[in-house]
Each structure stands twice: as structure tokens, then as C-alpha cells.
Amino acid sequence: MTAALQTNIRPVKVPATFRVVNKQSLAPFRVRCAVTSPGKKRYNITLLPGDGIGPEVVSIAKNVLQQAGSLEGVEFSFREMPIGGAALDLVGVPLPEETISAAKESDALLLGAIGGYKWDNNEKHLKPETGLLQIRAALKVFANLRPATVLPQLVDASTLKREVAEGVDLMVVRELTGGIYFGEPRGIKTNENGEEVGFNTEVYAAHEIDRIARVAFETARKRRGKLCSVDKANVLEASILWRKRVTALASEYPDVELSHMYVDNAAMQLVRDPKQFDTIVTNNIFGDILSDEASMITGSIGMLPSASLSDSGPGIFEPIHGSAPDIAGQDKANPLATILSAAMLLKYGLGEEKAAKRIEDAVLVALNNGFRTGDIYSAGTKLVGCKEMGEEVLKSVESQVPASV
Ligand SMILES: NC(=O)C1=CN([C@@H]2O[C@H](COP(=O)(O)OP(=O)(O)OC[C@H]3O[C@@H](n4cnc5c(N)ncnc54)[C@H](O)[C@@H]3O)[C@@H](O)[C@H]2O)C=CC1
Ligand SMILES: CC(C)CC(=O)C(=O)O
Ligand SMILES: [Mg+2]
DSSP: OOHHHHHHOOOOOOOOEEESSOTTSOGGGEEEOOEEETTEEEEEEEEEEESTTHHHHHHHHHHHHHHHHHHTTEEEEEEEOOOTHHHHHHHSSSSOHHHHHHHHHSSEEEEEEOOOGGGTTSOGGGSHHHHHHHHHHHTTOOEEEEEEEOOGGGGGGSSSOHHHHTTOEEEEEEEOSSGGGTOSSOEEEEOTTSOEEEEOOOOOOHHHHHHHHHHHHHHHHHTTSEEEEEEOTTTOHHHHHHHHHHHHHGGGOTTSEEEEEEHHHHHHHHHHOGGGOSEEEEOHHHHHHHHHHHHHHTTOGGGOOOEEEOSSSOEEEOOSSOOOTTTTTTTOOOOHHHHHHHHHIIIIISOOHHHHHHHHHHHHHHHHTTEEOGGGOOTTSEEOOHHHHHHHHHHHHHHOOOOOO
16 A cells, blocks of 8 residues: 555544454454434445456355345445446546545445456556555454355355365454565565565564464354464565464463464465465465355355455455456346345444344355355256346345345
8 A cells, every 4th residue: 555545544433343252352343333224224334346256256246245134134225336446437536535435434345346457457556456455444344254155055066075175164364464465675676687576574572473373263263163374484485473472372272173284385284285274374476365265165256255454444245256347237247145244243343243144045045046146056057147046046036035144
């Protein structure tokens, strides 16, 4: 993030928040309070459709979110704002001030994806990806939860053998606002031999490691009690500190079994025996890569949602995939990752667990009914486009009896 942008960002206005988990739990799990009127709750949601398949999947997820909410007495005010290439085309920057302001004033953000061939050769500060990194920094969403679950309906869509994929249920806790994506110094310069040199810095302060490690320990505690910290401590100083701090915190979580793994081994183990993992905690770049890898165990990158959370203030909820320019505008995108991100928005962002469960159940019903987009298609199922898959999920939300949490 540029210094110029930093100075333009106003401090986050923090509305009333409350904790959803026990007292030892962490601020990143705080949820937003709704403005209430008798029998109704209302939240302000900023929609950031972005580029490529982003607008296609966000418009579907918005309808599903609205419907699931209304069945649970929750109303939303949506405000759509530009980010990424769409913002560059509109106003010449990838993250306009107006988008930052709207984001900070809202209760949660639902983001599609950014990027595309058109902007690939832009200067760094004018790339869509810079806008995404800037909004993560502006909202201080340091904790990125990326669940990868192999649904029974999709075992055959996995690229791994049934016996390897079946039953996989893991959570990648990725540090999102530090590390090499943000580290200074960075740049491209000419060295004394007249040769161009590109350089970046992997840097983590102790407090950045501690806060993401705490989120991970808390997450593991609520799952199966196993935490694997992934680093490259055999080579990188930033990883040596990472391992030291994570190890030191383990004594506060005696009920969590901590292990450490080098990232190259972790990449291999994820496809060899993914069921060995419960919760994985790792840095920004390793988490980015390993979660894409983990997505294929579940059948497709089009299935994986995420939640990006801060100490206070709104979270960003988005699929882990990108803008998929190769299939954009063709009604081929799988909207389920974004729909499930809307469920995470309800659960982690707003504490509306019943409405979240409605969405999760509706996705399962649509899959049970045999509907598949191309990326998760297998013989004997019904091939549908992005819109039809969205309609099927919407129908399932509407037809469900109130779900128990
Ligand atoms: N969070 C974000 O907004 C991200 C943006 N990007 C950007 O997206 C653009 C494309 O990047 P890629 O590396 O190609 O990654 P990508 O995730 O957009 O696509 C990788 C492959 O997965 C497929 N795919 C992705 N999402 C899908 C979905 N929902 N349904 C069906 N198939 C899907 C695509 O068609 C493509 O073949 C780049 O500009 C990149 O910088 C990449 C990753 C994350
Ligand atoms: C496009 C990058 C900035 C980020 C990314 O790939 C991700 O967060 O998954
Ligand atoms: Mg990525």
C-alpha cells in the first residue's frame, strides 16, 4: 500500500460489537450488531463485484443472501461500489476513496474478484490486484479463514482418488495483511552492472504472528483440536520468528495439538494425505498458494469461500478464486464459492447463524438434486450454467423449513 493512500485513509469507525465465542476468544471473531426495529434487523452490506466473473457470482450470492436473511427476519441495504479493473476504467484508480468510505461505513463486504488481461501490463499502483491489497489493508482484515471441505456429493469431482479425498475437512488460516505481499523494501531497480533487479521483502513483526496464531489456535480448538503451522523456518528468518512465536503461544492452548511443517512438505502432504490436516496456519503467500491447492481436493476452486476478519470493523467475504477471465461472461462460473462466502458473512460477520445455515443447506440441496456447473460436473449429473445453479440454490433456500443451528 502506498504511503499516499495510507494518509488518505480515515481511521475505521468502530460500531458496537460483541463477542460470539468464549472470553478467551479473539477479537477477530467479533460480529457486527444490527440496527434493530421491532422484529427486524437491518445491516448495510457493501457489494464489490469487481471484474471478470465477479459481477456474475456476486449478483447471485446477493439474491441468496437477501432471501436467507428475509426468512430469518434480517434485512439488508446493499450498496455496490467499484474496485479493481472496474474502478480503474471508471475513475483511474483501483480503489477509489468512495469505495473505502462505503466499506468502512458498512457492516460487511461481499467481494467477487478483481483482475483481467486488460490491466495485466499496468504499472503496479494501477493494477486491479493493488486495489484488493489496499482494501484488505484499509480494513485491517489480517485473519483470512479458508475452509476446504470435500462434500459427499462432490467426492467424484475431486482430482484425487475417492479414498484420499473423502472426508477431508480442513481450515487454512492465512495471515492476510503482512508478509511479502506488503513488505518493504520492494521494487525493480537497476544494479551497478546495469542489470534490472526485482526484489520483495518477507517481513513479520512478532505481534502480527501472535494475533494470527491466536486466531488459529481458537479455530483449531473449536474444530478437531489439531493445528499445523506451515513455514519455511529451515531457510527464512521471518519463518524462524514465526515458528518461535507460534511455539511460545502453544502453552496457552494445552487442548490444541500443535505441529510444524515446512511449506514444501505441506504442499506434498496435502495431496498425499489431506485428512491428516485439521487447521493450518500460515503466512500470506503460503496461504494463498496452499488454499488454491486445497480447493482442488474439494473438486474445484469454484467451491471455496473465505472470510477476512479484523479486530473490529467490517469483514470482507469473498471466494478464493480470481476473476477467471477465460470463462467470464459465458455463464460458466460456479457461483457456489461466492454463495458460501455469503454464508460466512452471515456467520462470522454478523452472527446470523440461522440464515447462514439456510444457505449452506440450500447448497447441499442443489447438489443433492444433481445440479453441477462445468467445473464440478461428473457423469450422471445435470450440467447447468452459473445463473441456473444460482436459481436452484435460491429455490432451495425458499423451500426450506427454518433450520436449527
Ligand atoms: N481475490 C481475487 O480477486 C483474485 C484475483 N485474481 C486475479 O484473477 C485473474 C485470473 O487469475 P488466475 O490465476 O487465472 O486465477 P482464477 O482463480 O481466476 O482462475 C484459475 C482457473 O480456475 C477457473 N475458475 C476460477 N473460478 C472459477 C469458478 N468460480 N467457476 C469455475 N471455474 C473457475 C478459471 O476459469 C481458471 O481456469 C488475474 O488477474 C488474477 O490476478 C486471482 C486470484 C484471486
Ligand atoms: C490477487 C492476489 C492479490 C490475492 C490472491 O490471489 C488471493 O487472495 O487469493
Ligand atoms: Mg489466490
